[in-house]
Amino acid sequence: MNAPSPAPSVNSVLLVEDDADLRAAVADILEDEGFEVHVAENGQDALAELDALGHLGLRPCLVLLDLMMPVMDGFTFMERFRADPGLSQVPVVVLSASVKEPPEGACAMLRKPFEIPALLNTVADYCGRA
Amino acid sequence: MSTSLADFLLQQRDAIMEAWEAEVRAIPAAQALPQPALRDGLPRLLEVVAALMRQRPQAGVASGLGAIPDLHALERLGEGFNLRQVVTEYRLLRGCVLRLWAARGGAAPLPEEERILHEAMDEAVAASVSRYTLARERTLQALDRISTAALGSADVAGFLPRLLQVLRETVAAVDVTAVLLREGDWLRVESVVGDGMAPGARVPVGEGFVGTIAATRQPLLVHEASEDARVGEQVLREAGLRALYGVPLVLDGDVLGVAVMGSRATRELSEEDLLLFRAMAARATALLAQAQAHARERAARAEAEASLVRLRESEAGLRRWEEVFTRLGVGVVVVSVEDNVMRDVNPAFARMHGYAPEELRGRPLEDTLAPESRGVLARHVAAAHSKLSHEYESLHVRKDGSRFPAFSHVTTFRDAAGRVVQRVATVLDITQRRAVEMDRQRLLAAVESERARLASVLDQMPAGIFIAEAPSGRLLMASRHVEVLIGRPFDLSLTAEALASEPYRVLHPDGRRYEVGELQLVRSLRHGEEVAGEELLIERPDGQRMTALVSSAPIRDREGTIVAAVATMTDITERRRAQEAALQAARFGERLIAIVSHDLRNPLNAIQLSATQLLHSEALPERERRLVTRLARSGDRMKRMISELLDFTRGRLGGGIPIHRVPGDLRAVVRSGVEELEAAWPERSLRLQVEPGHYEGEWDADRLLQVVSNLGGNALQYSPQGATVTFRLSDAGDAVVLEVHNGGDPIPPDMLPRLFDPFRRGATAGHGGGASSGLGLGLYIVEQVVKGHRGHIEVTSTAEAGTTFRVTLPRAQGTSGA
Known part of the structure; x- marks a missing residue:
């Protein structure tokens, strides 16, 4: 990421989730609340999306990250993400059914299945209301 | 016819001698003599007398007769005639001549011839008497010396040299005398006086000079020993002897030996010396025989004494044997070979068979054997005869008919020809030994069968x-x-x-x-x-x-x-394989549950989020709102199921449900749980009773909330609609006790032990709503959480008291619930 680190957008969220239905449900809820939701199916997609946003001079205020995903899982994504000084400032909230501890660098974790209030409260903690 | 007496004597000499012989045979000593020896020099005497009658000598007839009467006297002395008998011979001769002259019928003889006849006869008688007397005296003296010599000589070896010495002294011309004694077919020089023969030299009977004498049993005289062919012995030929005379020593027809005398001086030995030698030899023979008899007697006596000593010894031995025989503890029986009869038995043998010894002696050996052993007796006898000894066991019978096993050792005794003359058997009663042996056999058999049984058990x-x-x-x-x-x-x-x-x-x-x-x-x-x-x-x-x-x-x-x-060594291949397979299956199952329950959360989350979102829509008509509410509630139930499944798999796979204890007050947790239940079961009556006390401790609030929720939900679900469910919290010192009680039907007793097993459900169906997911994992999770707090849970359930779950929770991690 050679682009200069843009200022984070207050209502832009990157949702990384391989389950299409859940991805759509979460995106709908957040969009209903006025968030701009970027989606990615796995870690690799997410990195590409972040790169693309970066080129546009955009940076999300929060990454909602599933852990168990094909192609590139959440853990690998976190390693790459943290290695990028431009991105490492962006908070990451892990969405997972796993009992395992969240990967290093994650700010919080929402255990699946989570409910709408929990989702909205968590997102509100890191981003301003749209 | 006219004839002279001289002619008559010459012509009728044989007739005269025949007539004389007929008369003279009456004399005992003459009876055994052969005719020539009997007539001796007498026919010659008649011829000499006839010659004297013709010569008509002036000086008388005495010198004309020469040595004939002397020699005849010596002969007769040697032949055992006494003097009277010798005189009688001449009287009979004179009588025969005159009687036969008269018998021819002629005239009386001429006086001159008749005078010469009588003078010659008288002279012959006188000369015979004189010679006989002298010779007899000398012989008697010699024999006396021989007898004297013999006296004090107990043995032949001492006597013979003296005899020979006397002989040499008596006969002046003799230089050498010797005696040879017979030893089988040989003659051995026993004793020698003078030079010429070596003591110990041997000559075979029948050869040479002495051998011929021994074989013919006749005296022999040679005149030139060194030249005469009859002298075969080298020693005699080289001894320089001329006259050599030998006589056999004969006693009762047996030749004992030969006596020899020789002279170097002369080739002639006088008749008197020969006679004397013969008489001495005869006497020596008697003495020799006597000495030999003595020697034999001494030997016999010595032998007898030795025998006696041996006999005494053997008698002592015999007595010892008899004592042994009598006292021996082993039975001994002596059996005769020809009829198998017991010749003797010792007391032990008799006692063994219940008899007195005398009752058995003379009876067949078979009588001591049991009938079934009698058949093989012959075989044992044959075996004993074929070797020195034989051993066997057989069944014997006592006088009273009882039987006993016995061991017999048979020894055979043989004569010089090797024939068995008797058998001796020692017999041992082996009842004891047999009993011990049978015991041993039984024991061995028992041990063997025990061993076999063990082996077969082991084999099985x-x-x-x-x-x-x-x-x-x-x-x-x-x-x-x-x-x-x-x-x-x-x-x-x-x-x-x-x-x-x-x-x-x-x-x-x-x-x-x-x-x-x-x-x-x-x-x-x-x-x-x-x-x-x-x-x-x-x-x-x-x-x-x-x-x-x-x-x-x-x-x-x-x-x-x-x-x-x-x-x-046990084959656990299959068991191990089955265990491995079961473990794999369990791991797989649990892993499957974990994966599935995890993966279920994404769509479940989508359903819940969407349903909730829909319910938020104010434009939703009432009917649709009810449908979406049901959708949301089912999603909620599904969420709990998945949650329980995850807890269960965590418990199984990860070593228990993770418990994070933090300090807090248990009352708040319980109150919160009861409130949740009241919200979920609005139609039911719940009661919380908190006893005075302290309820601070380290708790995992979320997990204990789950305990309250599960136990309460369970109580509500399995109790009647109108029944109250009571929660009671009490302080137990180091621990806090939570009891959840409900009335209604008790839990069936057979279910109690498995109440906390996973995937178990109560028999009564649930009454809707509430906390139970319906998987039957609720109580399992409760127990896991309580155990995670190092506490324990117990349940009592009766129709009268209802059902009470009692949870004891230690306050701190290090303490355990009492």
């Missing part, structure tokens, strides 16, 4: 069993199952140590081969180690590996010394 066992003995290490047995297990015939000649080498392949579970010292049987045998259930692999000939569980232990004697070791 589904485990392989080895027993090895110490210190040899030799394998005493291996049960049949061993061969099944190892897949090859088992070699019992091996030692325990050999099991570590080919062809056996014993491996550790990791495939490494067993060292000798690692074998369980060897460890028990050598070090007394007790090994319980070690796993090993055995590679069979087909390469297949069998898993076996091996245990072993030493077997010790009373002193504690290891005498053997036993090892059992």
Whole structure:
């Protein structure tokens, strides 16, 4: 990421989730609340999306990250993400059914299945209301 | 016819001698003499007388007769005639001449001739008397000297030299005298006086001079010994002898020996010397015989005395034997060979058979044998006769008919020809020995059958069993199952140590081969180690590996010394495989549950989020709102199920549900739980009773909330609609106790032990709503959470008191609930 680190957008969220239905449900809820939701199916997609946003001079205020995903899982994504000084400032909230501890660098974790209030409260903690 | 007496004597000489002989035979000494010896010099005497009648000598007839009367007297002396008989001979001769002259019928003889006849007869008588008397006196003197010599000589060896000495002194012309005694076909020079013969020299009977005398039993006289062919003996020929005379020493027809005398001076020996020699020889013969008889008698006496001594000794021995025979504890019987009759038995033999010894003597040996043993007696007798001794066992019978086993040792006694003359048997009553032997046999049989039973039991066992003995290490047995297990015939000649080498392949579970010292049987045998259930692999000939569980232990004697070791080997291949498979299946199942419940959360989350979002829509008509509410509630139930499944798999896979204890007040947790239940079961009556006390401690609030929720939900679900569910919290010092009670039907007693098992459900169906997911994991999770707090849970359930779950929770991590 050679682009200069843009200022984070207050209502832009990157949702990384391989389950299409859940991805759509979460995106709908957040969009209903006025968030701009970027989606990615796995870690690799997410990195590409972040790169693309970066080129546009955009940076999300929060990454909602599933852990168990094909192609590139959440853990690998976190390693790459943290290695990028431009991105490492962006908070990451892990969405997972796993009992395992969240990967290093994650700010919080929402255990699946989570409910709408929990989702909205968590997102509100890191981003301003749209 | 006219004839002269001289002519008549010459012509009628034989007739005169015949007439004379007929008359003279009346004399006893004359009877055995042959005719020439009897007539001797008398026919010649008649011729000399006739010659004197013709010459008509002036000086008388005495000198004209010469030596004839002298010699005749000596002959008669040697032939045993006495003087009267010699005189009678001449009287009869004169009488015969005159009687036959008168018988021819002629005239009286001429006076001159008749005078000469009478003068000659008288002169012959006178000369005979004179010569006879002189010779007899000399002989008597010699014999007297011989007798004197014989006196005081007890043996032949001492007597003979004296005899010969006397002989040489008596006969002046003799230079050498010797006596040879007969020894079988030889003559041995026994004694010599003078030079010429060597003592001890031997001559065969029948050869040479002395041999001829012994063979012919006649005296022999030679005149020139060195030239005469009859003298074959070298020593005699070279002794320089001229006259040599020998006589046989004959007694009762037996030739005892030969006496010899020789002269170097003269070739003639006088008749008187010869006669004397013969008389001395005769006397010597008698003495010799007597001496020999004495010697024989002495020898016989010595022999008899020796025999007597031997007899005395043997008598003493015999007495000893009799004593032994009598007192011996072993039965002894002497049996005669020809009729098998008992000649003698000792008291022990008789006692053994219930008889007195005299009752058995003379009876057949068979009488002491039981009828069934009699048949083989002949065989034993034959066996005894074929060798020196024979041993056998047989059944004997007593006088009272009772029987007993006996051991017999038979010895045969033989004569010089090797024929068996008698048998002696020693007989031993072996009842005791037989009894002991039978006991031993019984014991052996018992031990053997015990062993066989043990072996068959061991063989029947589904485990392989080895027993090895110490210190040899030799394998005493291996049960049949061993061969099944190892897949090859088992070699019992091996030692325990050999099991570590080919062809056996014993491996550790990791495939490494067993060292000798690692074998369980060897460890028990050598070090007394007790090994319980070690796993090993055995590679069979087909390469297949069998898993076996091996245990072993030493077997010790009373002193504690290891005498053997036993090892059992169980084939657990199948069990291990099944266990492995079950474990795999369980792991797979749990993993499956974990994956599925995890993956279910994404769509579930989508359903919940969407349903909730929809419910937020104010435009939703009432009917649709009810549908979406049901959708959301089912999603919620599904969420709990998944949550429980995850807890369960966590409990199974991860070593228990994770508990994070933080300080807090349990009352708040319980109140919160009860409130949630009231919200979920609005139609039911719930009651919370908190006893005074302290409820601070370290708790995992979320998990304990789950406990309150599950126990409460359970109580509500399994109690009647109108029944109150009571929660009671009490302070128990180090612990806090939570009780959840409900009335209604009790839990069936057979369910109580498995109440906390996973996937169990109560018999009564649930009454809707509430906390239960319906998977039957609620109580399982409760127990896991309580255990995670190091607490415990118990349940009592009766129709009268209802059902109470009682949870004891220690306040801190280090303390445990009392």
